[in-house]
Amino acid sequence: MTSRIRALNEELYQDFQENKKVTTSSILTKLTKLRRELRKSINENKCSWCECDIEKFRDKTSRTEYLISGLCQDCQDATFKEAN
Ligand SMILES: [Zn+2]
Numbered sequence: 347m348t349s350r351i352r353a354l355n356e357e358l359y360q361d362f363q364e365n366k367k368v369t370t371s372s373i374l375t376k377l378t379k380l381r382r383e384l385r386k387s388i389n390e391n392k393c394s395w396c397e398c399d400i401e402k403f404r405d406k407t408s409r410t411e412y413l414i415s416g417l418c419q420d421c422q423d424a425t426f427k428e429a430n
Contacts, residue, residue: 351380351387355380396418
């Protein structure tokens with residue numbers, strides 16, 4: 347089961363990858379939708395990626411990161427490990 351956020355992320359990525367002739371407004375529409383979904387999952391105290399219930403964060407930085415990306419501690423760890 348894919349979350350709405352994953353689907354939107356995927357769409358944006360595909361458009362970019364395929365170098366489609368996308369209009370700025372269509373990208374903005376998708377980004378707006380993405381942000382709306384993100385805010386919704388934060389309001390529900392859920393992870394925007396794996397959709398688990400948020401329990402706790404390791405530190406204040408992780409907590410702040412959650413308010414930006416909506417990622418739970420596990421997903422943050424996975425994301426930032428990949429980035430390194
Ligand atoms: Zn997660």
